[in-house]
Amino acid sequence: MAAYLDELFSLAGRVAVVTGGSSGIGRVIAEALGRAGARVVLLARREGPLADAVRELAAVGVEATYVAADLADRAALRAAADRAAQVYGEPDILVTSAGINLRPPLSTLTESDWDTIMAVNLDAPFLLGQRYGHTMAARGWGRIINLVSQQAVRAFGNSGAYGVSKGGLAALTRSQAEAWSRHGVCCNAIAPGVVRTPMNAPLFADPQRAAAMAARTMVGRNGEAADFAGLAVFLASPACAYLTGQTIFLDGGFSSA
Numbered sequence: 001m002a003a004y005l006d007e008l009f010s011l012a013g014r015v016a017v018v019t020g021g022s023s024g025i026g027r028v029i030a031e032a033l034g035r036a037g038a039r040v041v042l043l044a045r046r047e048g049p050l051a052d053a054v055r056e057l058a059a060v061g062v063e064a065t066y067v068a069a070d071l072a073d074r075a076a077l078r079a080a081a082d083r084a085a086q087v088y089g090e091p092d093i094l095v096t097s098a099g100i101n102l103r104p105p106l107s108t109l110t111e112s113d114w115d116t117i118m119a120v121n122l123d124a125p126f127l128l129g130q131r132y133g134h135t136m137a138a139r140g141w142g143r144i145i146n147l148v149s150q151q152a153v154r155a156f157g158n159s160g161a162y163g164v165s166k167g168g169l170a171a172l173t174r175s176q177a178e179a180w181s182r183h184g185v186c187c188n189a190i191a192p193g194v195v196r197t198p199m200n201a202p203l204f205a206d207p208q209r210a211a212a213m214a215a216r217t218m219v220g221r222n223g224e225a226a227d228f229a230g231l232a233v234f235l236a237s238p239a240c241a242y243l244t245g246q247t248i249f250l251d252g253g254f255s256s257a
Contacts, residue, residue: 008239012037016093016236017084017132019071019124022049024197025147025225026097032229033093033236034062041084041091042066044098071098072119074127081131090135093236096125096169097147099162101199106160114161121165122172129176129187137183143236144180144187146173148247150255152191166191170247177245186244188235193251195223218253 006012016033020026021042034040034057042050042064050066057064065087069080085091100120102113125146136142150156151163152170169189176187194213196204204210204222214222231250234240249255 009233009237010037011093011233011236014038014092014236015041015088015090016095017041017043017081017091017128018095018097019043019128020098020147021095022046022053022066024097024199025192025195025228026095027053028225028229029095029097029145029232030064031057031060031062032233033095034064035060036233036237038093038236039088040064041087043069043071043080043084045070071124072116074119074123077124077127078131081128085132085135090139091132092136092139092141093143093145094128094132095145095147095232095236096128098124099147099149099166099199101159101162103158103162105158109161117161117165118168121162122168125169126172129172133176133180133185136185137180140184142180142183142185143240144173144176144185145232145235146170146187146189148173148189148191150191150193150249150251152189152247153255173247174245181244184241186235186240188240188244189247190228190231190235191247191249191251191255192228193217193223193249193254195225195227197225213254216254216257217251218257221252223250223252 016038018030021030022044047068069076149166152166173189
């Protein structure tokens with residue numbers, strides 16, 4: 001049985017780059033990929049949390065390192081992407097989990113707010129996909145996993161630009177799949193529901209609001225970052241060779257209720 005599961009899901013010998021891998025869903029995905037056998041490069045802005053995450057990953061047997069960069073700065077991101085590919089070699093797996101939601105009402109959203117949100121949530125996944133997708137395709141194997149949102153398909157209050165960026169990222173995922181799937185590079189997106197992460201700390205600080213969100217799911221609870229480990233391993237694995245161009249709603253039934 002173990003050999004069969006390895007054939008389906010092992011990531012031994014693979015290299016993964018995970019943006020936003022120092023916290024939240026990205027941190028869980030980084031650990032999951034690493035425990036499945038991949039060597040992992042974390043890419044995020046703050047060096048302190050990145051270093052802490054690498055130490056934590058090492059403690060559970062994951063070989064990992066990090067590159068710190070501001071994902072909203074195109075020049076810095078390009079340089080960081082090159083550095084990330086120098087540590088263990090060109091990546092086989094790209095996970096774009098980093099995101100920002102400044103949350104002003106749309107009527108007060110500034111051009112600066114818009115530009116920052118789009119730079120981190122949409123431009124960075126595009127640029128990283130362009131940097132790594134070609135090399136994955138040339139080798140005949142690769143996986144791109146983009147983290148989107150419920151707001152890719154529905155509006156939430158005070159998240160207008162965030163929703164647009166995540167809708168664009170879901171569309172980018174389909175375009176990446178169309179471009180590279182025939183070369184062995186499967187590209188898919190994950191749309192979380194309401195998940196306990198640092199980004200959602202204000203929501204979870206209000207117990208009544210958090211309970212109302214949980215009541216809208218089919219399973220009766222909000223999500224935890226740990227809920228994303230298994231799906232991430234599957235989407236990164238050999239078992240995912242025929243699934244591409246999809247947005248998978250991992251949300252406890254929130255989107256179907």
